[in-house]
Amino acid sequence: MALPAPRRPDMPGPQPIEATKVSERPLAGGQAAALLRETSGEIGDQLFKFAMFLCGLAVLAMLGLIVYELVLRSGSSWRAFGFKFFAGRDWDPVNEQFGALPFVYGTLVSSFLALLIAVPLSIGVAVFTTEMCPTLLRGPLSFFVELLAAIPSVVYGLWAIFVLIPLLSNYIEPFLTRTLGWTGLFVGPPYGISMLAAGIILAIMIIPIISSITREVLMVVPQHQREAALALGATRWEMIRVGVLRNARAGIMGGIILGLGRALGETMAVTMVIGNRPEIAKSLFAPGYTMASVLANEFSEATGNVYLSALIEIGLALFLVTIVVNALARLLVWTVTRGQSASARA
Amino acid sequence: MASLRVLVPETDKDSVLHTVPPIALRRRLTDHIMTGVAVLTVILVLVPLFAIFAYLVYRGVGSINWAFLTQTPKPVGEAGGGMANAIVGSAFILALASILGVPVGVGAGIYLAEFGRNRFGDVIRFTADVLNGVPSIVIGIVAYAIVVLSQKHFSALAGGVALAIMMIPTISRTTEEMLLLVPQALREAAYGLGISRWRTTLSITLRTATSGVITGIMLAFARVAGETAPLLFTAFGNQFWNLRVNQPTAALPLQIFTYAISPYDEWHRQAWAGALVLIILIVTAVAAVRFAVRRGTFGAA
Numbered sequence: 162m163a164l165p166a167p168r169r170p171d172m173p174g175p176q177p178i179e180a181t182k183v184s185e186r187p188l189a190g191g192q193a194a195a196l197l198r199e200t201s202g203e204i205g206d207q208l209f210k211f212a213m214f215l216c217g218l219a220v221l222a223m224l225g226l227i228v229y230e231l232v233l234r235s236g237s238s239w240r241a242f243g244f245k246f247f248a249g250r251d252w253d254p255v256n257e258q259f260g261a262l263p264f265v266y267g268t269l270v271s272s273f274l275a276l277l278i279a280v281p282l283s284i285g286v287a288v289f290t291t292e293m294c295p296t297l298l299r300g301p302l303s304f305f306v307e308l309l310a311a312i313p314s315v316v317y318g319l320w321a322i323f324v325l326i327p328l329l330s331n332y333i334e335p336f337l338t339r340t341l342g343w344t345g346l347f348v349g350p351p352y353g354i355s356m357l358a359a360g361i362i363l364a365i366m367i368i369p370i371i372s373s374i375t376r377e378v379l380m381v382v383p384q385h386q387r388e389a390a391l392a393l394g395a396t397r398w399e400m401i402r403v404g405v406l407r408n409a410r411a412g413i414m415g416g417i418i419l420g421l422g423r424a425l426g427e428t429m430a431v432t433m434v435i436g437n438r439p440e441i442a443k444s445l446f447a448p449g450y451t452m453a454s455v456l457a458n459e460f461s462e463a464t465g466n467v468y469l470s471a472l473i474e475i476g477l478a479l480f481l482v483t484i485v486v487n488a489l490a491r492l493l494v495w496t497v498t499r500g501q502s503a504s505a506r507a
Numbered sequence: 508m509a510s511l512r513v514l515v516p517e518t519d520k521d522s523v524l525h526t527v528p529p530i531a532l533r534r535r536l537t538d539h540i541m542t543g544v545a546v547l548t549v550i551l552v553l554v555p556l557f558a559i560f561a562y563l564v565y566r567g568v569g570s571i572n573w574a575f576l577t578q579t580p581k582p583v584g585e586a587g588g589g590m591a592n593a594i595v596g597s598a599f600i601l602a603l604a605s606i607l608g609v610p611v612g613v614g615a616g617i618y619l620a621e622f623g624r625n626r627f628g629d630v631i632r633f634t635a636d637v638l639n640g641v642p643s644i645v646i647g648i649v650a651y652a653i654v655v656l657s658q659k660h661f662s663a664l665a666g667g668v669a670l671a672i673m674m675i676p677t678i679s680r681t682t683e684e685m686l687l688l689v690p691q692a693l694r695e696a697a698y699g700l701g702i703s704r705w706r707t708t709l710s711i712t713l714r715t716a717t718s719g720v721i722t723g724i725m726l727a728f729a730r731v732a733g734e735t736a737p738l739l740f741t742a743f744g745n746q747f748w749n750l751r752v753n754q755p756t757a758a759l760p761l762q763i764f765t766y767a768i769s770p771y772d773e774w775h776r777q778a779w780a781g782a783l784v785l786i787i788l789i790v791t792a793v794a795a796v797r798f799a800v801r802r803g804t805f806g807a808a
Contacts, residue, residue, distance in 0.1 A: 203703075205703055205705050205706075206703055206704045206705050208705075209704070209705030209708070210622055210704075210705075212614065213614050213615075213617045213618035213621070213622060214618055214622065215614070216610075216611050216612075216613075216614025216615040216617070216618055216679075217614070217615045217618035217619060217623060217627075217628070217631045217679075218631075219611050219614075219615060219675070220615050220631050220634050220635050220638065220675060220676065220679060221630070221631060221634055223638060223672055223675065224634050224637070224638055226649065226653070227641065227645065227646070227649045230648075230649050230652040230653065231645070231648065231649070231652075234652055281548065282548045282551055282552055283548075283552075284548075285544060285545045285547070285548025285549065286545075286548050286549050286552050288545050289545040289546065289548065289549050290549075293542060293545055293546075302549070305553060305556060306552065306553075306556075308556060308790070309552070309555075309556050311729060311733075311789055311790065312559060312733070312786065312789075313732070313733020313734070313735070313760055313785060313786075313789065314733070314734075314735065314736075315733065315735045315760045315763050315764050315767070315782070316559070316563070316733070316763070316782045316785065316786060317559070318764070318767060319763060319767045319778055319779065319782050320558075320559045320562060320563070322767055322768075323562070323566075323775070324558065324562055365555045368552055372552075394530070396530060396534050396535060396537070396538035397538055397542070398537055398538040398541040398542065399534065399537075399538070401541075419640070422640045423640070425642070426640070426641070426642025426643070426644065426645070427642070428642065428643065428644045428735075428736040429735045429736055429760075429764060433764075433767060433768060453642055453644050453736070456644050456645075456647075456648065457644060457736055457739055460647075460648070460651075460739070460740050461661075461739060461740040461743065473648060473652075476644070476645050476648045479642055479644075479645055480641060480642070480645045483640055483641060483642055483645075484637055484640075484641070486640070487636070487637050487639075487640035487641075488633075488637055490640075491633065491636045491637065
């Protein structure tokens, strides 16, 4: 009925299409099926799915490979020392006596120190960005904190050597000795290069992790929790404490553990400031050594099978600890943010 | 009768005020103090950030010159020289890592988003998250065991492998998230046109999510670009030019580390210059990513 509009080459926009017959007669059944199979590419689909599956499998394989290599190559140290490896205090490559206790101690103390400093600061920052700060500031603020995460650890180390260490040895450590020296934690010559320096630099490095995860979980606390608290006459801080922080406990814990995982494995910045001496000292001003730094310092120079194997065993222990810590943290964060779309977590 | 007078409209305002008791001074004070504490934490966190950047620029800008960007390191005691070979070496190692890591990472992300909505997918997802937290130095050991021991010497390839292992989990998880943001209707429209599944995934889904996927890749890239620990005993470092895959290669972070812990002022100066160059490269990448994300349709990084 409706005649096709005439073509108007002088007009802008799409021209009306002239109807043309594609085919006089329908395709035969077999032909159509063949054509369909060809275009839908069953074989291509299978191949594609298989290739993508292999990529996914590669992720699993990487974990398997890490475990395999570490277990295989730490064997001779394990046979030589057994469990005593982690209880021994001697680290004597010349006589092939290896005990990893000072490294385990150094890793634990420096990470714990870092958490002690970083946790209150990061939660404060997260609470400020989600609950208090004007919307205009929110973006730039989280950008700056994220920027802290983008600085490579070797640059942190460089900065620590030339700024933090002099600051510590000239002002902060003498001050701590005067005021808190009686605890026994802050005594000894204030060289700056110390467990304390490692703890501080680690704290700066893990703040972005803890605060971004905390911000994430604070943002998924339902808005009506806040409104309910406010409606009951709570002040803003009471609302945050009762309505927000208490609801986000598990997620914040996850963020803290994730930060711990990062602190345990952090290598370069710590190696540059901790002093690298395998000793166990009570004072935080004394130099120490961590598992990651002994690997960084001695691995490429290790001579002898047992020496190398002992170092790899330290690597294995570090790996296992961080795996457990990270798995725990992920599970906690997952249970909190599950069901939230990816965009809500941004 | 006098009590009834209170309820007449003129005094209504007063009675409402009396039913809501004023907040106790102690509670108001706590509120103000905690707000102050929160502001203080923000300041305490931002101070090191600005201190690092300010000091970096202060020490670095004076040390960057043409020689630094074009020459190889001079022996100890001789002034001058630069880190050109380390800058190029870093780019070389990162290129190797990207060639190895990006296709596998994106592939794993596609698998997780398109085929991995099941138990096995969850296992991979969890593994990737856990791998993200493995200390970089441990990954260095593994790359050493796989590549260096079989090649019998340190090499750029070993460094590339180590960095690729670190890139894959990040890339696969962000790729998955970005692909999941693509509306299902788009896929169905493609299927409805008779387009095969692989073609749909590559030309429709992946294409739509491109900006997000690239964001993920850039973030992973920025993260490994500054890594030193996994390169210590894989790429090892080199005082000279090298662009062969199977030879020890200089890298910018490695060079910064070596110079920073050395006792020479000249080397310290160059370490700062190197750090500034490294930071500029990384911050440019991150800022570009944020810019792209803000403009892109699927901004959820």
